[in-house]
Amino acid sequence: MFRILIVFVMLVSGTATSQLPEFSQQYRQRLGGAIDALEGILADFRRDASAFGLTVPEAIERQKSSDDPFVRARGDSMAIADMRLEGLKRQRAALETAGPVGRMFVVARGFDPQLAQATAEDYEPAIPVTAAGFLSAGIGALAGFLLLRLLAGLARLGRRKTASQR
Secondary structure, eight states: OHHHHHHHHHHHHHHTTTTHHHHHHHHHHHHHHHHEEEHHHHHHHHHHHHHOOOOOOHHHHHTTSSSSSHHHHHHHHHHHHHHHHHHHHHHHHHHSOHHHHHHHHHHHHHHHHHHHHHHHHHOOOOOOOSHHHHHHHHHHHHHHHHHHHHHHHHHHHHHHHHHHHO
């Protein structure tokens, strides 16, 4: 019975982790769209700032020091958008140089929360027919196996302790 449980947990954990390469791929596709959208917003802002003889940092600082709370909030939003764009560009560069397995780690290390949330909401599972999918499935299966062995060992210790106390 325990062996069946081990195989079941290995299959479930392997199947779950086999989806990491596909999630990374779908995240990467959304990443390009997010970068394009932010670049458009910041290009408009850059154009407006330039029309008034300001650099982007100067325009943001002017907004942030305004007496108008709405204008201050827009300054904060533009500063966040600018920082987010730079972070997304760095992540895209890292994804472009990483291999299929490395991409999973790049996404896991520094994912953008908004982008990850949107990816998860629209995520469509894939069959792991790539080397990265099989490797990821194997790691997940092994992790499930090791977890079950640990839990079984703890259960045996608990039973031995109970039996020795009688």
